[in-house]
Amino acid sequence: MKVKIAGIQTKFFISFIFSLIASFCIFTAVYSTYISFVSQKYPYKFQNYNYSLGRLSRISSDVSLNTSGVNFNNNSKYKSVLSKYEVKYSKYKLGFIVTDPQNKILYNSSKLAGNTSLEKTYSDFLKYFNHTMNITMYHDYIYKTPIKTGNDISILWITASPINTPHDSIGTLVGDKNILILLSICMLIFFIITHHRMKYINEMCCGIKTIANENLNFKIRQKGHDELSEISKNINFMADKINEKIENEKKIEVSKNALITNVAHDIRSPLTSIIGFLQIIDNSEYESKEEMQRFINISLKKAETMKKLTDNLFMFTKLNGGDLKLHLSTVCLNELIYQLIDEFSITFENSKLNIVDNICAENIMVTIDINLFVRALNNLMYNALKYSIKPSDVNVSLVQCDKNVLISISNKCKNLNIENVSMLFEKFYRADKSRTNPDEGSGLGLSITKSIIEKHNGIILANYDKDTITFTISLPN
Template identity: 90%
Template sequence: MKVKIVGIQTKFFISFIFSLIASFCIFTAVYSTYISFASQKHPYKFQNYNYSLGRLSGISSDVSLNTSGVNFNNNSKYKSVLSKYEAKYSEYKLGFIVTDPQNKILYNSSKLTGNTSLEKTYSDFLEYFNHTTNLTMYHDYIYKIPIKTGNDISILWITASPVNTPHDSIGTLVGDKNILILLFICMLIFFIITHHRMKYINEICCGIKTIANENLNFKIREKGHDELSEICKNINLMADKIKEKIENERKIEASKNMLITNVAHDIRSPLTSIIGFLQIVENNEYKSKEEMQRFINISLKKAETMKKLTDNLFMFTKLNGGDLKLHLSTVCLNELIYQLIDEFSITFENSKLNIVDNICAENIMVTIDINLFVRALNNLMYNALKYSTKPSDVNVSLTQCDKNAVISISNKCNNLNIENVSMLFEKFYRADKSRTNPDEGSGLGLSITKSIIERHNGKIWGNYEEGIITFTILLPD
């Protein structure tokens, strides 16, 4: 199941939006609670009439506009208009007073009390309203509108009682200081929310430093399903790949050292013999010409052993270095194996070995490099010739399984342990005592065979059971 990855950018964006909303809610709640409690102790300090007076100013402008065409000589008509405003804005105790040019009151619905004249009250209000920035003290609202009554100019007075609204406007809540507090709360919440991600980033950085200090066994903890977890996963994978590469390089270096050691060992022994025999011949220390000829023949045989070793080593290097190009052709595998059996039959008979073949009747066609593949089969046959218990049978079979050609060569042998079967394809590995005798083989035969089969996309393995070693080749046709 594929896990959906939520991007870290999206997570940080969501965290930021959440921080803004949460900080605003927290600040509003704290601020409102503070105002509620503090205003009970210091009522004047927390009074605010800005909003009410601003709204009453707008109402007055609206009344002025809507009464400009009203006939104030018709009492019932203008009273009807004014009563609608009184009902609509009752929370401000809105009232109206109409006075004639002699200041005689023609209509009065005002809730104002006191003996102060309307003009004096109006003058005091204008002084308060126009010269006070923060309206925290209560003052009766009064506004006058000139109206025409016949040929005279009368006055329509609007009176009201402003309502204290200490924190009902955004302007009150969002002041310069409050914005700083709001931003601080927002940053604090954002820091708390993103702290675990930043801590995880620091953990990743420490992990990278640890891996960079060649501690390739260290694994960074994978957490979540975002880009950070993907980074951790890839870093751990990279560390594993580097570790694997280093281990392979060490194995290659160890293998190279072993190769040099084994080649030096396998060349030194026959070379020492050759030098010894040739010195005898050179110094005329042989007893007869027959003995001299025997020394020469031995030296020649040793030289041929060295040549075979170098040829095998050259072939092994080319196969494993990838420099060898296959010359492929399609052949009948049945005929190829029959030909192989014919070539070895006399040699096997002379060694008291009997080849028993079991070749399927159906022709199996394969695409191979004939020379290389024959060399691989020859190595297996020579291996059977050298290490078979004599006298005994050597079984060669060819079958087809799931569109694959299966070749098996088995023989009896008593110098092998089941634990050593997996080592047979290692270069320079020789079973049992022949390790000290280069004339018995270079130890590269089965390694070369394995490399050839694998270059043909095939597989080869060995199985030892009840004293019989069986080599099986699986080759796609």
């Protein structure tokens, strides 16, 4: 049995997460390779200093805060306060320039050229940084903050050289264009991963369309262990059930047509005879009263045949219509069969048939509809009476077998092929095809018997061996 491992919703979610991760890894690898390759030819094209500038801004704020309360009234103060920053942030080439209100340089540890205009450099830096917020090429960093020098307020210029760091390379991945590319790769991977499931869904749709076009023998391939495979299984099951119902409807239609044809044939023959004899009587074309009485007797017999046929037909339709209710009561089956044997004994003796009974001594109690069950046994006894080789024995037995009761009636007969045994319970079937006279039987007796036994949750079987036919009824006890 197939076990559901993960639902289709879970699979699609996992596929999406995998596609997202895979697309990021692929894009990062490809983008890094591209930058590495192009940067060899254009060294400054992909340089980015955002992280460095942010770091330098925080350093400048820290310097400004720590120098706000210091009075740089001699040269030793400059070195004692500022040199520690120069050493700590040497990778940024951190330097300091102190100018008095008259722009005279009081201290200079910066790496800037001596003729550099500090105000212009500062103005250019602010202008570029404030407008772009993104340094994509080398640019000097400069920052100014007021400090106290004796009795004056001077300016401390902080200079540095931003450097390109790994943080900045990762930062270049962020951007509308790159995000669009990343999502495109993600969608492509997701499409590739889910392609086989979508292909299977399309296959299912085509299969459903094929089944809808009345090709009910078509089967949708079951694939996987999720909801889609369950849907395919249920659709195939539904198609089989519909096909089975259609076949049953066809059989019912054929059966109905056969029923009408056979009933019409079996009624027409005696009815034709009755009409013919009554016309003779009506036209006074008989030669004597004895001949008239003979015609009346024949017509009466034919009418009784028609009544028997219509009774059997009525019982058959009731049994197969599903609206028949059983009137159950508990009886002793031994006594019921003995009574049946007594009723048929004289008739069988007149036909040179001897009933041999083999009834168990223990009383067997069963719950049955007495009228229907007796009718089923009567049909079997009449069948034995009609088709037995004469003279011969008819064996009737009753035994208890585990939780079932077995009733069997066997008799010797001829002109019965082994392959015909399974057909005996079919309606209108006659073992002897040459017997077309409805007086010989309607062909409904054994079919009615089978239906009655099945209504009692039992089964009836026929077995033919060495010119002996045996009908066995098995009832739950």
